[in-house]
Every structure is written in C-alpha cells, then in structure tokens.
Amino acid sequence: MTSPLAQRVLDGEHRAAARLMRLADDGAPAARQALTELFPHTGNAYILGVTGNPGSGKSTLVNRLIKSFRATGSTVGCIAVDPTSPFSGGAILGDRVRMQEHADDPGVFIRSVATRGHLGGLSRSTPAMIQIFDAMGFDVIIVETVGVGQDEVDIVRFADTSLVVLVPGLGDDIQADKAGLMEIADIFVLNKADRPGIKRLEREVRTMLSLHRAAADGQTTRPPICLTTAATGDGLPLLVEAIDDHRQSLQRQDRRQRSLTQQAHLIRAIARTELEILFEETATAPQFSALVADVVDGTTDPFTAADAFLAALLRRNDV
Amino acid sequence: MTAPTTYRILIGKPGLDGHDRGAKVIARALRDAGFEVIYSGLHQTPESLVRTAIQEDVDGVGLSILSGAHNTLMPEVVRLLTEEGADDIFVFGGGIIPAEDIPGLLDAGVKAIFTPGTPTTDVIDFVQTACDEKYGVQESGE
Numbered sequence: 141m142t143s144p145l146a147q148r149v150l151d152g153e154h155r156a157a158a159r160l161m162r163l164a165d166d167g168a169p170a171a172r173q174a175l176t177e178l179f180p181h182t183g184n185a186y187i188l189g190v191t192g193n194p195g196s197g198k199s200t201l202v203n204r205l206i207k208s209f210r211a212t213g214s215t216v217g218c219i220a221v222d223p224t225s226p227f228s229g230g231a232i233l234g235d236r237v238r239m240q241e242h243a244d245d246p247g248v249f250i251r252s253v254a255t256r257g258h259l260g261g262l263s264r265s266t267p268a269m270i271q272i273f274d275a276m277g278f279d280v281i282i283v284e285t286v287g288v289g290q291d292e293v294d295i296v297r298f299a300d301t302s303l304v305v306l307v308p309g310l311g312d313d314i315q316a317d318k319a320g321l322m323e324i325a326d327i328f329v330l331n332k333a334d335r336p337g338i339k340r341l342e343r344e345v346r347t348m349l350s351l352h353r354a355a356a357d358g359q360t361t362r363p364p365i366c367l368t369t370a371a372t373g374d375g376l377p378l379l380v381e382a383i384d385d386h387r388q389s390l391q392r393q394d395r396r397q398r399s400l401t402q403q404a405h406l407i408r409a410i411a412r413t414e415l416e417i418l419f420e421e422t423a424t425a426p427q428f429s430a431l432v433a434d435v436v437d438g439t440t441d442p443f444t445a446a447d448a449f450l451a452a453l454l455r456r457n458d459v
Numbered sequence: 460m461t462a463p464t465t466y467r468i469l470i471g472k473p474g475l476d477g478h479d480r481g482a483k484v485i486a487r488a489l490r491d492a493g494f495e496v497i498y499s500g501l502h503q504t505p506e507s508l509v510r511t512a513i514q515e516d517v518d519g520v521g522l523s524i525l526s527g528a529h530n531t532l533m534p535e536v537v538r539l540l541t542e543e544g545a546d547d548i549f550v551f552g553g554g555i556i557p558a559e560d561i562p563g564l565l566d567a568g569v570k571a572i573f574t575p576g577t578p579t580t581d582v583i584d585f586v587q588t589a590c591d592e593k594y595g596v597q598e599s600g601e
C-alpha cells in the first residue's frame with residue numbers, strides 16, 4: 141500500500157514533492173514512510189554534482205547545463221545548497237536567480253536548500269531530495285553544493301559525475317586545496333576563462349594532476365580540464381561533451397559497485413541522523429537530569445553514567 | 460498540519476522595474492530573524508513566481524513592486540496560487556503603492572501591504588505572525 145503523499149510524488153505532482161522535501165528537510169517522522177515507499181522507484185537518474193568556491197560561477201554554469209540537458213529532451217531536477225547563517229539559523233537562498241529562465245518549464249524543478257548547520261557542503265536532507273527527484277522520474281539531477289574545504293565534499297559520495305569549478309585569481313594559497321580536489325573531481329571546470337590568469341590556473345591544475353596521478357598507483361585516467369565562460373556560454377559544448385563521456389564510461393563500469401558505494405554512504409548518513417535524534421531525545425529526558433544529579437552527588441561517576449546513557453539510547457528508552 | 464522547523468518565504472520581483480534594494484533589505488531582515496528566504500531575482504512573471512513558490516514549498520510570498528503595476532500583478536499571483544490549489548501560501552506586498560489602491564489589493568486576497576517608510580520590524584512581525592497562524596502556533600517565542 142502506497143501512502144497518498146508517496147503516490148502523489150510518484151504521479152509527478154510538484155506540490156506533493158515539494159512538501160515531502162520540506163518534511164525531509166525538517167527531519168519530520170512523516171517523511172520516513174514516504175521515502176521508504178519511494179525507494180523501489182529510484183536508481184534511474186543520472187546525478188551530477190557541481191562544487192566550488194562561492195562566486196566561482198556554479199549557478200550560472202548549472203543554468204547553462206540545465207539548458208543543454210533540456211535540449212536533448214532530458215528532464216532536470218536541481219538541488220541548490222546555500223549556507224545557513226550561524227547567527228540566526230536563517231538563510232538567503234539566491235542560486236535560483238541565475239536559473240529562473242527555467243521557472244516556466246515543467247520539465248525542470250529547482251529546489252533551494254540551506255545547510256542548516258550540516259558540514260560537507262550539503263544539507264542533511266540532500267540524499268532524500270535526490271531520492272524524491274529520482275522517484276518522480278527526473279532523468280538528470282544536478283546538485284550545486286556549497287564550496288568548502290577539500291576534505292568535506294560530500295556530494296562525490298552521491299554523484300555519478302562530480303564537477304569541481306575553479307576560477308583564476310584566487311592566489312597561491314589555494315594550491316593546497318587543489319591537491320584534495322584531485323580526489324573528487326571527475327572533471328575540472330576552469331570557469332571565468334575570460335579573466336586574466338586563466339592560463340596560469342590551467343598550468344597549475346595540469347601540474348597538480350600529473351604529480352598526483354604519478355603518486356597514485358593504478359590511476360590511469362586523468363580528469364579532463366574544461367575552460368568555460370559560464371557568463372557567455374563559451375566552452376560549454378566541450379564541457380557537455382566531457383560530462384557525456386564520463387557518463388558513458390560509467391555505464392560501462394560495474395553499476396553494482398557504484399551502487400554499493402552510494403548506498404553505504406546513504407545508510408551511514410541515515411543512521412547518523414537517527415542517532416543524533418535519539419541522542420537529543422535521551423539527553424533531554426528528565427531521567428537524564430536525575431543521572432546528572434547522581435554524578436554531582438557522588439552516587440555514580442561520569443563514565444558509568446555515560447554507559448547508562450548509551451544503554452538507554454540503544455533501548456530507545458529514557459535513561 | 461504540524462509546524463515546520465523553519466519558515467520559508469519567497470521574495471519576488473514581478474514586472475519590469477529594476478530596483479531590488481528594498482527586496483534585498485527585507486530578504487536580509489527575514490534571514491536575520493531566522494527565516495529561509497528564497498530570492499527570485501528581477502523581472503519575474505506571476506506564473507514563474509507561483510511555480511517557484513510551489514517548488515520551494517514556501518509559507519508566504521512577498522512581492523516588491525515599484526513599477527506601478529501592483530494592481531494587476533499582485534492579484535494575479537493570488538489568483539494563480541488559488542488556481543494551483545496553493546492558496547494556503549499567503550501573499551504580501553511592498554513598494555510605492557498609493558493609499559487608495561490598498562483596499563482593493565486587500566480585497567483581492569493580498570494579506571498585507573507595506574509602503575515605503577514602514578519599519579522592517581513591522582514586516583518581520585507580520586510574516587512571523589502569519590506563519591504562526593497558518594500552523595496554529597500559539598507563541599512566536601523561539
């Protein structure tokens with residue numbers, strides 16, 4: 141039996157999908173059942189991640205990519221992540237501004253998401269949102285992530301193809317960052333190719349790549365480097381070609397192996413979220429205060445109390 | 460319907476005018492008050508704003524109009540939301556709006572109109588209350 145909400149999502153209803161995305165974003169219990177029901181309908185979409193520093197032109201680029209996917213008849217779901225303000229918990233989500241030319245196209249669904257304190261450039265809800273778009277039958281899902289340090293780019297765990305966007309003129313100190321990016325980029329996009337310094341950036345990336353690949357045994361393929369000017373569209377056809385090549389090579393690869401990696405990360409992410417919720421519930425239960433008082437009164441010690449806390453958490457009970 | 464953890468608001472600029480300073484001031488004030496604000500950018504049609512509001516599952520839409528076309532654009536957004544079965548999304552407006560136009564706009568279903576000089580805090584209070592009412596939340600105390 142499919143619940144009404146999940147059924148409406150499967151029927152492609154934008155309103156229902158948007159509502160489920162919000163429930164997932166809020167960590168609402170109601171999201172869980174619907175997502176469980178949607179799962180058997182997933183696994184068909186092609187997922188493209190776009191990461192890079194703020195202002196590097198990701199949204200402008202995504203807008204162009206949406207256009208090119210639409211031109212081949214593919215429908216596109218887009219998830220655009222922006223940071224939550226640590227001060228207010230609010231956010232201004234402005235990625236859409238660059239993509240609004242697609243607002244009237246029923247084959248395009250754009251959703252803005254705030255990180256809500258989650259690290260790694262994605263919101264906690266991003267995997268659920270990918271799943272919803274996938275179940276709705278979108279052919280391509282583009283995820284624009286908040287550019288962060290090289291160790292924290294979560295999107296690579298979910299994307300089939302990851303673009304890393306770099307721009308000239310950020311100074312030498314990003315050299316170190318680029319080394320980490322080698323691990324995650326399937327394609328390097330050197331955007332703002334109309335800017336001075338683009339040649340130098342290209343040289344730097346090529347050097348980094350050859351050093352890195354020489355050090356890593358068995359890695360024979362180098363990620364392609366595409367120069368683009370997203371603002372004008374220059375270089376886009378070559379980028380689209382590179383994306384298409386990567387997608388084709390994936391289809392030849394063992395699909396199962398990729399799914400194993402993706403699902404392992406997904407299961408861990410879900411379990412971590414559940415654990416956090418349980419942790420909060422346990423830590424705010426009145427019995428927890430009693431336990432704290434016991435420690436203060438000297439009837440028990442913090443380690444024994446922590447054991448009792450964990451035991452209660454795993455029983456899904458109060459302390 | 461249980462209340463969401465975070466309220467979401469679309470700030471839209473329908474029509475031809477190219478001034479978004481006021482819209483951005485409100486967007487920032489809402490963010491600083493803890494709202495998630497989706498900003499549409501300039502030159503939107505009522506249709507694209509309604510699609511955006513639905514895809515983003517916002518609680519309300521704020522329309523900033525300085526071109527003088529508020530009498531057509533604001534009621535049109537309300538009408539399209541209703542047509543899409545999304546009339547639970549409230550609409551409020553701001554901009555250079557003559558006092559004599561305000562009753563007509565309110566009649567057409569716009570929930571509030573803010574004219575230049577309104578303190579930003581008034582707008583935030585209105586949005587907070589409108590969202591709380593929507594979910595039957597008693598106090599806006601966080």
Ligand SMILES: Nc1nc2c(ncn2[C@@H]2O[C@H](COP(=O)(O)OP(=O)(O)O)[C@@H](O)[C@H]2O)c(=O)[nH]1
Pocket residue numbers: 192193194195196197198199200201235238331332333334335368369370371372
């Ligand atoms: N000169 C130049 N500017 C660009 C290019 N692509 C984007 N921009 C501009 O860079 C700014 C940031 O773009 P945006 O797409 O919002 O970047 P994001 O923060 O990475 O999503 C905007 O003002 C764009 O117009 C480009 O290829 N060349």
Ligand SMILES: [Mg+2]
Pocket residue numbers: 198199200234235284
């Ligand atoms: Mg962006």
